[in-house]
Amino acid sequence: MDYLTASSQEGKFLAEEPYEWHKNGLSEDGAINMEAPRKWRLLKEKTGHGAFYGMRIVVYGDCIAPPLETLKRVIKAGDGTILATSPPYTRFLGTGIDYAVVSPGMPRVDMWVQEFLKHEIPCVVADYLVEYVCKAGFSLERHVLYGTHAWAERSFDELKSRAEEIDEELDAPDASSDDDDVVCQVCGSGDRGDVMLICSDESGSLGCGVGTHIDCCDPPLTDVPEEDWFCSKCSTTRNSANNPIKKKKSFLSSSMTK
Template sequence: MVVQNAGVKSEPAWFILSGHRLQRKEFQQVIRRLKGRVCRDSHHWSYQATHFIVPDPIRRTEKFFAAAASGSWILKTDYLTASNEAGRLLSEEPYEWHKKCLTEDGAINLEAPRKWRLLRERTGHGAFYGMRIVIYGECIAPPLDTLKRVVKAGDGTILATSPPYTRLFKSRIDFAIISPGMPRVDMWVQEFLRHEVPCVVADYLVEYVCKPGYSLERHVQYNTHAWAKKSLENLINRVEEVIEDPRTPDHSIDDVACNVCGSGDRGDEMIICGAEDGSHGCGAGVHIDCLNPPLEDVPSEDWFCPECSHKGESKTKNRSSKKRGSTSKM
């Protein structure tokens, strides 16, 4: 199966899944049986992905944020159930997440998946096309790594994630993403203001993608609302530009490559070092047949590389030692 977009050349359908681990494994088998391709199973976004399968209730995760920003298909699990019954991958649109309302938690405008998918089909690029931003301070929600992946997925550019920013003021900066609570008197905040760079928190980008049509004013800092409005208008005009000679992007670039063989291919046979919640692990990838000894299948549980496994064991031992020490003192 290939994706037929008006604005871009046809490209193979790559599926990335959300939901419970066992459900994901079952759907992976369905996709392979129907000759589809499965991205590596990770809580992170994969640049290969063209189709995101997400169960109800839909949540504002990194995968959703990136799928929407990139203009990928965001589909209900019914799509795979119906495709399995039909014995082939069906047309996607009847199974697309789309409704003129917010999700129950108010985090997503359900018009977003179709809006950004149609933008990709019409123009050949994502929601952040041409956007140039800098990041100053700590990114907690979403984390910096998530922001990097999503901005890239949406065809934007992060110019810098820490000072100095001096050389960047000579070129265009659309937004400065600044951590909440950064004082206005801060030296770099003053520089952003002096160069009329709109200052916003990270949720400005999140809600621009996940809640299109809703006000972003509350995410603007230091009374830079007029500058932010102008930058947003320029971004909206820019993303509507149609790429004259669109080319299928090479999604393997900067995606996870196997630490053993160096290849980024066979994403469905690659395991990623890390916990499901992202709390532990380095994100390194390795094909199951490149391991020593090799594995026959992708494990259903979290997997950690030898180095991270050793670190985890060391932390556990240290905690145990501290507990024993505390007990002996008592």
């Protein structure tokens, strides 16, 4: 709430870190690891990917807590993929499903449960995914079904490995990049590169190359424009060049044409 109030007063979204939780351990009700929000924000900020990036899921049975529609929105927001929410699952079984989210109480002898087990797909309840985000770093074993703990751990490790590979790629020095990173000419920050506009055309032959966050523009923009963007100074220069003011001919020059 303090963050929204301060952002409203400033007329733009402020840096989140000063308003973020920085405590260790769980919240008083035990529902959230107090370090989790910061962890996922930094991941998104650094890689552009959410908590469920690369995760492929099928849902079988009723989803009560959270409801199916809520689960679908959360997985999508976290860059995961729900392949199917009802049978048949045949065409997905051999495609590398990370988890089958199965409703509690579904018997092991169920036909589709048997198919999941046959293909070594870990079966979990929806709370596995909830706590994967909210209680990052804490054990998820109690949410694994039918003794598929080893497979669940394998999927977890594979997802973690993919995230680490992305981190390593981002941390690797880029010989082709300039030594100086582009920073916003308004707020001075080089963060949030996904919403940083660079004053230039597609060829790089026009514009001064300064950076500006979309929300630091005057007036602020809500989305990154698809067309070329130029700062106010370069826009003025370009408009002047495209619409030159015709100078009045002097009396002398006009008389010479007579």
